[in-house]
Amino acid sequence: MIKHEEKFCPRCNASFECKVGSVGLCQCSAVKLSDAERSYTRERFSDCLCAECLKELKAELHNNSLKARLMHLLRMR
Template sequence: MNDVAPTPAATDRCPRCAGSFHCGMADAEPCACTTVVLDAATQAALRERYTGCLCLRCLKELCSAPDPSLRGC
């Protein structure tokens, strides 16, 4: 018997890069995006620009942008 839970399918589409990913907000475990900390201004700007969740790669890019006005962390 296999007790390992199946990996969720990447069924979501990132509105920033159009890449596919799995949003884990409804999962039992915390979503991977909870490891990325964005300041309140960046979060507000993202809510205005995009509907839905961004993929982890895009969130990390926004957090480490070389331009401080884009960084958001």
């Protein structure tokens, strides 16, 4: 049986098992990220994050995008 690497999320310090050799089985594969979301995450962290933090960063980027669009619309008035 393959032993996977035990890691700690650099964002929240939660422990999780990294399955880089079996990415389809890794906890992070449950969070689908677009290219923009992957870039946003890579700009902020250089190592794997837990699935919960990936979900939160995905939501953060979405919220920031909505805020930027709203501000743009308000300036157009």
